[in-house]
Amino acid sequence: MGLIVILVFLGVFTVVALVAHAVGASASEQAKQVHATLDSALATDNLEQRNAAIELRKSSDLSSIPWLNRRLLKFELTPRLQTLLYQADLKWPVGGLLAGCILCFLVPAYLVYLRFNSLLASLLVGIALGGAPFFVVLHKRTKRLNKFQQGLPEALDLMVSAIRAGHSLVAAIGSASRECADPIGCEFKACFEEQNYGLEMKTALDNMINRVPLQDLRIVATAIIIQKESGGNLAEVLDKTSHVIRERFRLKRQVSVHTAQGRATGWVLTLLPVVLGVVFYFLNPTMMSVLWTNPMGIKMLWVSSIMIVIGGFVIRKIVNMDV
Numbered sequence: 136m137g138l139i140v141i142l143v144f145l146g147v148f149t150v151v152a153l154v155a156h157a158v159g160a161s162a163s164e165q166a167k168q169v170h171a172t173l174d175s176a177l178a179t180d181n182l183e184q185r186n187a188a189i190e191l192r193k194s195s196d197l198s199s200i201p202w203l204n205r206r207l208l209k210f211e212l213t214p215r216l217q218t219l220l221y222q223a224d225l226k227w228p229v230g231g232l233l234a235g236c237i238l239c240f241l242v243p244a245y246l247v248y249l250r251f252n253s254l255l256a257s258l259l260v261g262i263a264l265g266g267a268p269f270f271v272v273l274h275k276r277t278k279r280l281n282k283f284q285q286g287l288p289e290a291l292d293l294m295v296s297a298i299r300a301g302h303s304l305v306a307a308i309g310s311a312s313r314e315c316a317d318p319i320g321c322e323f324k325a326c327f328e329e330q331n332y333g334l335e336m337k338t339a340l341d342n343m344i345n346r347v348p349l350q351d352l353r354i355v356a357t358a359i360i361i362q363k364e365s366g367g368n369l370a371e372v373l374d375k376t377s378h379v380i381r382e383r384f385r386l387k388r389q390v391s392v393h394t395a396q397g398r399a400t401g402w403v404l405t406l407l408p409v410v411l412g413v414v415f416y417f418l419n420p421t422m423m424s425v426l427w428t429n430p431m432g433i434k435m436l437w438v439s440s441i442m443i444v445i446g447g448f449v450i451r452k453i454v455n456m457d458v
Contacts, residue, residue: 221346223275224318232268240265253427259440279318280349284384286319287351291377298370304359305330322347336363351380394454401450405443 216229227235244261248254290311297307305327312324322343329339340356358376362369416423426432 218345219272219276222279222348223272224279225272225275227272232272235268236265239267251424251427255433255436256427259436280347283318283322283347284349284351286315287349287355288377288381288384290315290319290323291355291373291380295370295373295377298373304336304369318347336360351383354379390456394456397450397454401447401454404450405447408439408443 213229216232220227220229220232240261243264244257247260248257251257293311293314294304294307297310298304302310308323308330309327312320312327314320315323325346326339326343329342330336334342337360340359344352344356355373355376358372359369362372412423412426426436
């Protein structure tokens with residue numbers, strides 16, 4: 136037994152060592168290729184040859200599969216999905232997200248079809264579970280944006296302190312990028328680096344708003360742009376902006392507390408028919424199978440599913456209030 140454990144350990148260690156060596160060799164080869172490209176570009180005086188030789192831009196591959204990457208680049212929906220993945224702080228490629236959605240649709244739908252021999256039930260289950268990866272991305276995105284929104288007033292207070300100490304706005308943004316935790320730190324760092332690369336303040340702020348589409352951040356960007364155009368005390372403007380954001384956040388929490396019962400009611404009314412249907416199927420499969428074996432039952436199932444979805448959206452529209 137001990138010999139088997141030792142042999143398994145040696146086998147796993149050998150595989151890991153070979154993979155690490157291959158990855159390191161690949162990184163070394165890429166570094167050598169980059170240095171060779173720079174040397175060849177700097178050795179020539181022709182501007183066109185130099186621009187053609189140097190290609191060190193950030194990779195925008197949407198999938199590791201070449202033909203799938205070419206197809207995804209043609210769709211207008213792909214940049215939006217890429218933006219969602221960035222806002223959710225996920226390193227997934229767009230092709231991986233779409234492949235996950237397709238896999239989550241096909242596998243449950245096929246298993247349900249094998250079990251119940253009903254195309255309608257398999258389609259409903261496949262559609263319900265096929266969007267699971269996308270909903271995970273939306274959940275991560277919402278969580279990250281909420282974290283950014285909660286930490287924004289503290290970042291503004293830090294910038295106000297830096298400006299009152301005599302620093303410029305760009306230096307204050309750099310100070311916030313170093314002192315604040317992510318996601319505020321990384322987003323302010325990107326804005327600070329764009330300033331150092333020569334972009335205008337308005338362009339850098341617009342880029343940050345595109346990365347973090349929050350109303351509070353738009354208020355901050357508008358306040359900074361108006362101050363730069365009309366003048367005034369920037370520290371006082373940011374201080375007032377921080378106070379407004381805190382008041383909006385407090386009001387949103389009050390609204391969330393008052394609408395908690397409505398949201399719970401919406402979840403209960405939406406999930407209760409599905410849960411009861413599963414329970415009744417296990418109690419009496421013959422009675423429940425009428426819904427997908429009888430034509431009238433199929434129509435009733437379609438109508439009830441549509442009504443549940445519409446009711447869920449109506450309740451969500453009622454309880455979600457813009458502040």
